[in-house]
Amino acid sequence: MDKLLIRGGNRLSGTIPISGAKNAALTLIPCALLTDEPLTLRNLPRLADIDGFQHLMTQFGVSHTIQGQRPEDFGRVVTLEATRLTSTVAPYDLVRKMRASILVLGPMLARMGEATVSLPGGCAIGNRPIDLHLKVLEAFGAQIELAQGYVKAMAPDGGLPGGDFDFPVVSVGATENALMAAVLANGTSRLINAAREPEIVDLCNLLVAMGAEIEGIGQSELTIHGVKRLHGATYRVMPDRIEAGSYACAAAITGGEVLLEGAKAEDMGSTLHALRNIGVESEEVKGGIRVAANGRLRAHNLTTAPYPGLATDMQAQLMSLLCKAEGTSVLTETIFENRFMHVPELSRMGADIETTGRTAIVRGTETLNGAEVMATDLRASMSLIIAALAAKGETTVRRIYHLDRGYERLEEKLQLVGADIERVGDE
Numbered sequence: 001m002d003k004l005l006i007r008g009g010n011r012l013s014g015t016i017p018i019s020g021a022k023n024a025a026l027t028l029i030p031c032a033l034l035t036d037e038p039l040t041l042r043n044l045p046r047l048a049d050i051d052g053f054q055h056l057m058t059q060f061g062v063s064h065t066i067q068g069q070r071p072e073d074f075g076r077v078v079t080l081e082a083t084r085l086t087s088t089v090a091p092y093d094l095v096r097k098m099r100a101s102i103l104v105l106g107p108m109l110a111r112m113g114e115a116t117v118s119l120p121g122g123c124a125i126g127n128r129p130i131d132l133h134l135k136v137l138e139a140f141g142a143q144i145e146l147a148q149g150y151v152k153a154m155a156p157d158g159g160l161p162g163g164d165f166d167f168p169v170v171s172v173g174a175t176e177n178a179l180m181a182a183v184l185a186n187g188t189s190r191l192i193n194a195a196r197e198p199e200i201v202d203l204c205n206l207l208v209a210m211g212a213e214i215e216g217i218g219q220s221e222l223t224i225h226g227v228k229r230l231h232g233a234t235y236r237v238m239p240d241r242i243e244a245g246s247y248a249c250a251a252a253i254t255g256g257e258v259l260l261e262g263a264k265a266e267d268m269g270s271t272l273h274a275l276r277n278i279g280v281e282s283e284e285v286k287g288g289i290r291v292a293a294n295g296r297l298r299a300h301n302l303t304t305a306p307y308p309g310l311a312t313d314m315q316a317q318l319m320s321l322l323c324k325a326e327g328t329s330v331l332t333e334t335i336f337e338n339r340f341m342h343v344p345e346l347s348r349m350g351a352d353i354e355t356t357g358r359t360a361i362v363r364g365t366e367t368l369n370g371a372e373v374m375a376t377d378l379r380a381s382m383s384l385i386i387a388a389l390a391a392k393g394e395t396t397v398r399r400i401y402h403l404d405r406g407y408e409r410l411e412e413k414l415q416l417v418g419a420d421i422e423r424v425g426d427e
């Protein structure tokens with residue numbers, strides 16, 4: 001298994017290209033199931049999760065062609081074609097590796113009238129149930145059965161009628177599944193307390209480009225008028241706001257200054273606001289966002305929340321930054337019940353953090369020290385890299401397959417701005 005070696009202390013400076021968003025791509029790809037015409041997605045990040053999803057689509061009989069195979073290219077252009085679906089089953093082996101596989105449930109049900117998807121199970125950051133995905137589809141008229149670890153969804157003869165659903169908790173994935181099912185329903189559907197994340201807007205924009213009728217895009221109440229059929233489209237995946245935010249933290253902890261090329265400030269309001277309060281300047285410039293940290297970082301209290309609140313996917317990275325800030329910060333995680341897995345590892349590097357339930361108290365320290373660390377999820381791994389970039393000496397990060405799920409060519413991007421980081425095979 002590969003590991004990353006990072007020698008801390010270099011000030012990051014230069015330009016980091018920001019890739020297409022993993023979390024947008026993972027909901028745009030299953031849209032190919034909604035039409036028998038080709039769907040071309042541009043700016044798809046090269047990530048393990050994207051490859052995994054394409055593999056799942058192949059299992060349904062969806063063909064794909066890839067442009068942009070040159071090793072020096074970031075991103076690629078992929079055309080997916082679901083002319084004839086040969087299977088409606090998403091098996092355990094593929095689903096267990098990637099929770100987002102559940103996002104085939106809505107579009108498959110809408111197109112084929114049935115779908116069988118393995119229950120994804122929990123993961124390191126929490127239980128992550130899918131009850132809301134199922135309840136909203138039931139509200140649209142689907143019949144749901146659970147058996148042998150699989151969920152089987154069936155539409156009535158003639159297709160899903162559509163319906164109204166009021167989400168008791170904001171769920172990104174359940175909103176996405178609902179949208180992809182409702183666009184082909186016979187009637188009108190209404191989603192209340194729907195997620196408003198920029199990735200949901202990206203999904204709505206693609207669906208509209210395919211011929212869907214959606215009102216309220218970007219708001220918490222969405223009205224979807226079902227249409228008989230959708231057509232193909234060519235669509236560019238939005239820039240990854242979490243990747244951009246992660247590199248902003250990486251630059252800031254080294255007192256550096258970087259241009260996050262292609263990043264969109266409009267989608268990153270709460271992260272940029274948090275960074276400003278910590279003492280990191282940011283400016284929207286032609287071609288991206290420039291971030292700069294001059295002087296000592298300041299403590300700041302943070303609470304994660306659904307969009308437009310602070311993304312839970314930024315919590316670990318901001319925590320690393322706060323480890324080096326002056327003063328004590330209180331960080332509250334409200335989305336996932338177990339998303340502090342990075343804390344013991346950061347402590348190994350000399351961070352002073354105390355957790356109680358969903359709250360972490362971070363006492364800033366002048367010095368972090370290199371150590372051997374490992375993490376159990378994607379953003380936790382990134383937080384260790386951020387800390388390592390500012391630590392004294394060498395840090396070894398193990399289990400970096402988590403990073404390959406969500407950061408396209410991470411070490412190359414960091415090397416571009418002067419980081420001393422290399423990937424080595426485990427002996």
Ligand SMILES: CC(=O)N[C@H]1[C@@H](OP(=O)(O)OP(=O)(O)OC[C@H]2O[C@@H](n3ccc(=O)[nH]c3=O)[C@H](O)[C@@H]2O)O[C@H](CO)[C@@H](O)[C@@H]1O
Nearest residue numbers: 023026100128129130131132133170171172173313335336
């Ligand atoms: C591929 C993708 O886009 N992943 C993102 C997506 O995950 P995902 O879509 O899985 O996250 P959700 O927004 O659904 O989860 C939010 C909260 O709702 C709960 N819940 C969710 C569904 C459900 O049926 N029942 C239920 O109780 C979850 O346990 C969690 O506490 O949004 C999360 C929250 O912004 C991000 O951290 C993930 O990076």
Ligand SMILES: C=C(OP(=O)(O)O)C(=O)O
Nearest residue numbers: 023099100313378379406
């Ligand atoms: C939790 C995340 O992703 P996923 O929902 O794919 O596990 C993430 O991107 O931080």
